[in-house]
Amino acid sequence: MKVTIYDVAKEANVSIATVSKVINNTGRIGEKTKRKVLEVMKQLDYQPNMMASALMGKQTKTIGLLIPDLANPFFSELARSIEDRAHEFGYNLVICSTDYQTEKENKYLALLKRKSVDGFILASGFEDLNKVEELVKEDVPVAIVARDLPMFSINTVALDDFMGGYLAASHLIELGHQNIGVIARDVWSNRERLRGFKQALEESNLEFTREFEYINGISHVEPGKFMTAKYLKGKNPPTAIFACNDLLAIGAIQAVKEQGMRVPDDISVVGFDNTLIATIVEPPLTTVAQPIQHMGREVLDLIISMIKGEKKEKMRLTLLPSLVTRNSTAKNRNKDLKEKLENL
Amino acid sequence: MKVTIYDVAKEANVSIATVSKVINNTGRIGEKTKRKVLEVMKQLDYQPNMMASALMGKQTKTIGLLIPDLANPFFSELARSIEDRAHEFGYNLVICSTDYQTEKENKYLALLKRKSVDGFILASGFEDLNKVEELVKEDVPVAIVARDLPMFSINTVALDDFMGGYLAASHLIELGHQNIGVIARDVWSNRERLRGFKQALEESNLEFTREFEYINGISHVEPGKFMTAKYLKGKNPPTAIFACNDLLAIGAIQAVKEQGMRVPDDISVVGFDNTLIATIVEPPLTTVAQPIQHMGREVLDLIISMIKGEKKEKMRLTLLPSLVTRNSTAKNRNKDLKEKLENL
DNA sequence: GCATTTTAGTTAAGCGCTTTCTTTACCTTT
DNA sequence: AAAGGTAAAGAAAGCGCTTAACTAAAATGC
Numbered sequence: 144m145k146v147t148i149y150d151v152a153k154e155a156n157v158s159i160a161t162v163s164k165v166i167n168n169t170g171r172i173g174e175k176t177k178r179k180v181l182e183v184m185k186q187l188d189y190q191p192n193m194m195a196s197a198l199m200g201k202q203t204k205t206i207g208l209l210i211p212d213l214a215n216p217f218f219s220e221l222a223r224s225i226e227d228r229a230h231e232f233g234y235n236l237v238i239c240s241t242d243y244q245t246e247k248e249n250k251y252l253a254l255l256k257r258k259s260v261d262g263f264i265l266a267s268g269f270e271d272l273n274k275v276e277e278l279v280k281e282d283v284p285v286a287i288v289a290r291d292l293p294m295f296s297i298n299t300v301a302l303d304d305f306m307g308g309y310l311a312a313s314h315l316i317e318l319g320h321q322n323i324g325v326i327a328r329d330v331w332s333n334r335e336r337l338r339g340f341k342q343a344l345e346e347s348n349l350e351f352t353r354e355f356e357y358i359n360g361i362s363h364v365e366p367g368k369f370m371t372a373k374y375l376k377g378k379n380p381p382t383a384i385f386a387c388n389d390l391l392a393i394g395a396i397q398a399v400k401e402q403g404m405r406v407p408d409d410i411s412v413v414g415f416d417n418t419l420i421a422t423i424v425e426p427p428l429t430t431v432a433q434p435i436q437h438m439g440r441e442v443l444d445l446i447i448s449m450i451k452g453e454k455k456e457k458m459r460l461t462l463l464p465s466l467v468t469r470n471s472t473a474k475n476r477n478k479d480l481k482e483k484l485e486n487l
Numbered sequence: 488m489k490v491t492i493y494d495v496a497k498e499a500n501v502s503i504a505t506v507s508k509v510i511n512n513t514g515r516i517g518e519k520t521k522r523k524v525l526e527v528m529k530q531l532d533y534q535p536n537m538m539a540s541a542l543m544g545k546q547t548k549t550i551g552l553l554i555p556d557l558a559n560p561f562f563s564e565l566a567r568s569i570e571d572r573a574h575e576f577g578y579n580l581v582i583c584s585t586d587y588q589t590e591k592e593n594k595y596l597a598l599l600k601r602k603s604v605d606g607f608i609l610a611s612g613f614e615d616l617n618k619v620e621e622l623v624k625e626d627v628p629v630a631i632v633a634r635d636l637p638m639f640s641i642n643t644v645a646l647d648d649f650m651g652g653y654l655a656a657s658h659l660i661e662l663g664h665q666n667i668g669v670i671a672r673d674v675w676s677n678r679e680r681l682r683g684f685k686q687a688l689e690e691s692n693l694e695f696t697r698e699f700e701y702i703n704g705i706s707h708v709e710p711g712k713f714m715t716a717k718y719l720k721g722k723n724p725p726t727a728i729f730a731c732n733d734l735l736a737i738g739a740i741q742a743v744k745e746q747g748m749r750v751p752d753d754i755s756v757v758g759f760d761n762t763l764i765a766t767i768v769e770p771p772l773t774t775v776a777q778p779i780q781h782m783g784r785e786v787l788d789l790i791i792s793m794i795k796g797e798k799k800e801k802m803r804l805t806l807l808p809s810l811v812t813r814n815s816t817a818k819n820r821n822k823d824l825k826e827k828l829e830n831l
Numbered sequence: 832g833c834a835t836t837t838t839a840g841t842t843a844a845g846c847g848c849t850t851t852c853t854t855t856a857c858c859t860t861t
Numbered sequence: 862a863a864a865g866g867t868a869a870a871g872a873a874a875g876c877g878c879t880t881a882a883c884t885a886a887a888a889t890g891c
Contacts, residue, residue: 144625147847158871163849170850173869193601194547195847197538198876205581205602213570214763219563226557226584230591235598237549237581240570247574254579257537258549281488364763393767419558419708423737425769491877502841507879514880517839539877542846 224439308339329357367394407473427469568783652683673701711738751817
């Protein structure tokens with residue numbers, strides 16, 4: 144019952160070649176036949192099979208999006224913004240959560256390639272870029288978003304993570320914090336954020352002496368809570384926490400509360416991403432905002448132009464973060480600092 | 488440079504039919520040739536093109552998932568749970584946000600059909616099910632999740648929405664609330680929730696007299712805030728709010744706070760869904776929990792069995808909600824109620 | 832030892848399209 | 862009116878795979 148190009152051709156008394164040409168608006172077709180074919184197509188409710196045309200080298204109008212975790216608001220918001228833009232171009236997204244596992248990343252890469260997606264947008268960790276580079280070498284369009292991997296020459300729409308870390312630290316320093324705990328997962332962008340963070344400290348003649356370990360596992364509320372509790376119970380507890388995403392920051396806030404302390408009165412917390420949840424938590428989270436919508440749109444445009452074969456030269460677009468000040472940060476009133484100041 | 492089945496055949500000195508058979512593990516193939524072919528496949532890093540086999544009537548191992556809004560935590564969590572299960576079966580998801588627009592729903596349906604997805608999982612509103620029914624008639628596997636549309640005979644994994652509304656109302660009634668404001672978008676499941684809600688009222692000899700209007704637009708924080716503010720400023724303000732999802736509930740809480748009142752002391756708020764954000768908001772949200780993971784898993788299993796051609800009889804699986812009591816609800820201390828009680 | 836069944840592998844058609852050549856019919860020229 | 866040009870449509874090959882039908886060789890039976 145499936146209506147194919149043959150049915151249309153027969154009904155319109157033309158060859159399938161002619162039908163194909165009017166579908167794709169290629170070649171020379173007379174006005175009359177064109178109208179006739181169009182009419183028959185409508186009448187039979189003919190929908191060209193995209194698999195078949197993909198087989199002939201046409202596009203599938205499908206893009207693979209690899210993210211760490213769709214349940215993380217940052218990534219679902221990012222995915223949504225990419226999807227919106229994709230929709231404008233008639234593209235669909237197949238979305239894959241990798242949980243930062245190299246194995247899954249590579250598996251999805253291979254699988255989607257077999258499915259002939261037109262291109263890939265990568266927002267996952269990709270500590271191992273071998274497979275990605277293979278794809279690039281085979282001229283498969285690949286773009287990276289929201290992670291900057293400067294050591295690889297792949298089209299990228301990134302955030303200036305260094306600046307983000309710098310902003311967070313500057314804000315806290317201005318508020319008089321010197322002993323700041325950091326919570327982050329060990330991925331490249333966080334290393335950059337940390338660099339920016341340290342840079343700001345240095346410029347204020349402070350030093351990041353705190354013993355520091357990356358969290359492992361996924362960036363979610365629980366690890367943030369756990370790490371913060373650890374900091375607070377440890378020796379020389381910090382007066383502020385810089386968490387490398389909002390989820391972790393929320394965990395930090397929860398931990399502070401559980402210790403019977405208050406945010407921001409006792410401990411300030413800065414997050415990163417500026418997702419919906421930053422506005423919902425109490426107190427509302429001061430956070431480094433990523434321009435999620437903008438990023439999504441830009442990376443989609445980028446991949447489309449790659450698919451179309453324009454834009455052969457590699458490029459990196461770096462968007463700038465901004466600090467959104469809410470109520471999770473305040474002046475440091477901690478005695479620890481006061482003592483130090485008195486000793487000057 | 489793409490390696491095809493021909494390359495493998497040539498290299499292994501067999502026909503492409505033989506290669507195909509070892510790939511699919513069909514037909515009779517001798518041990519030796521089988522090993523040889525497998526070896527060559529590995530050696531050439533051969534990856535069968537799924538478009539080609541899809542053209543021959545095989546599956547694409549891709550499922551279309553239509554949801555209203557990927558940025559809504561309920562749907563991103565649901566999508567994630569479906570995806571996880573799909574991954575176990577080697578399936579991918581192409582996720583489409585419809586914003587509850589019939590036009591988008593139908594467009595995506597048609598587009599994904601052209602892309603030969605193996606089946607559809609629908610979590611969008613679908614007030615107009617015509618196109619869906621067409622698909623069903625053509626034997627395209629379609630399953631509905633998280634929405635119950637009992638007037639259509641389509642395989643469904645649903646929540647007992649009636650029960651959900653009933654639970655919410657019972658809880659509030661127990662706490663002494665009689666004047667309850669409701670915030671909901673006009674979709675079928677909310678109508679059910681409302682029915683359950685009213686049922687509980689009736690059973691306590693209460694009546695839902697409140698003038699009520701559905702919100703329009705998307706269910707997000709802002710509309711919840713707006714509606715609540717309207718209720719609070721109106722005559723006979725409620726002592727409790729039942730919001731038909733967590734996002735709206737959070738809007739409600741924000742509105743209460745903005746009016747200088749407190750949750751739950753002055754106004755109780757009950758949400759629906761039990762997403763991450765319910766645990767994050769202050770006070771933590773009492774909410775009707777949907778078994779999101781369970782639903783996702785069940786619907787994926789359902790669609791898979793439909794794709795495999797098992798399960799020809801239509802079925803509806805109804806999962807039960809449960810009330811998660813947190814701190815956004817408390818005993819009604821409102822004078823309004825006191826007065827009434829005194830008048831008894 | 833010959834007919835019969837099994838087993839192993841091949842041939843070829845076809846899935847629904849795109850596209851390069853051709854062919855046919857119709858205009859222009861001179 | 863004959864040669865050349867051009868516009869419109871068709872024939873056919875082929876994308877990478879599956880599968881029904883077939884053949885050849887090996888195993889079995891009597």
